[in-house]
Amino acid sequence: MPDTTIDVYSWPTPNGHKVHIMLEECALPYRAHPINIGKGDQFDPAFLAISPNNKIPAITDPQGPDGRPISLFESGAILVYLAGKTGKFLPTGDRERYAVLQWLMFQMGSVGPMLGQAHHFRLYAPEKLPYAIDRYTNEARRIYGVIDKQLGRSRFIAGADYSIADIAIFPWLRSWKNQGIDLDDYPKLKHWFEGIDARPAVQRGVKVLADLRKPLTDDKSRDILFGKSQFERR
Numbered sequence: 001m002p003d004t005t006i007d008v009y010s011w012p013t014p015n016g017h018k019v020h021i022m023l024e025e026c027a028l029p030y031r032a033h034p035i036n037i038g039k040g041d042q043f044d045p046a047f048l049a050i051s052p053n054n055k056i057p058a059i060t061d062p063q064g065p066d067g068r069p070i071s072l073f074e075s076g077a078i079l080v081y082l083a084g085k086t087g088k089f090l091p092t093g094d095r096e097r098y099a100v101l102q103w104l105m106f107q108m109g110s111v112g113p114m115l116g117q118a119h120h121f122r123l124y125a126p127e128k129l130p131y132a133i134d135r136y137t138n139e140a141r142r143i144y145g146v147i148d149k150q151l152g153r154s155r156f157i158a159g160a161d162y163s164i165a166d167i168a169i170f171p172w173l174r175s176w177k178n179q180g181i182d183l184d185d186y187p188k189l190k191h192w193f194e195g196i197d198a199r200p201a202v203q204r205g206v207k208v209l210a211d212l213r214k215p216l217t218d219d220k221s222r223d224i225l226f227g228k229s230q231f232e233r234r
Contacts, residue, residue: 006061051073122179
């Protein structure tokens with residue numbers, strides 16, 4: 001019997017959670033392999049072979065679209081792939097599909113990068129830079145406002161149905177306190193967030209590898225994630 005188990009190379013971060021949740025929602029068999037980004041596992045040649053940008057997550061699927069193995073990096077691309085593989089959480093109608101994809105791109109281009117910067121400058125930067133903190137905290141508030149307004153128009157991010165847009169955005173909002181956000185300021189978003197958070201597959205997904213993650217406190221880990229180690233050419 002052919003192996004149908006997907007291997008996911010990941011770590012319990014928002015981008016990792018996105019793929020863990022999708023795998024759980026789709027009830028696909030998978031194995032989670034920890035890539036400890038604080039120790040530098042993302043620079044291992046074997047991982048770089050499937051994720052050349054040295055970022056988690058990445059997957060390998062022994063049963064790709066043509067029956068042959070396929071590997072993919074970039075969490076958004078992985079969500080689209082898994083939706084295509086299973087026929088779930090991405091509409092087939094053009095109008096509805098593009099609605100979901102535009103909000104997925106919003107997550108990839110705005111939510112993740114901007115909230116990540118807010119998180120970084122508020123918590124991890126070696127210097128407390130008021131300009132950077134204010135800039136990215138204000139951008140976080142703007143983004144939360146965009147989402148809150150959208151959720152005043154529809155039940156889910158991209159329309160009436162739960163989709164990969166919701167799966168992509170939700171994990172980035174779990175650290176709202178660290179981003180300088182009060183969820184009570186965004187009541188529609190808060191209601192949506194609580195509903196997504198209550199989904200059993202979401203609860204399982206955010207627990208994947210979670211017991212391995214430790215607080216980022218040592219200088220070596222900081223250098224690997226934010227310093228010269230991150231920028232070496234490989």
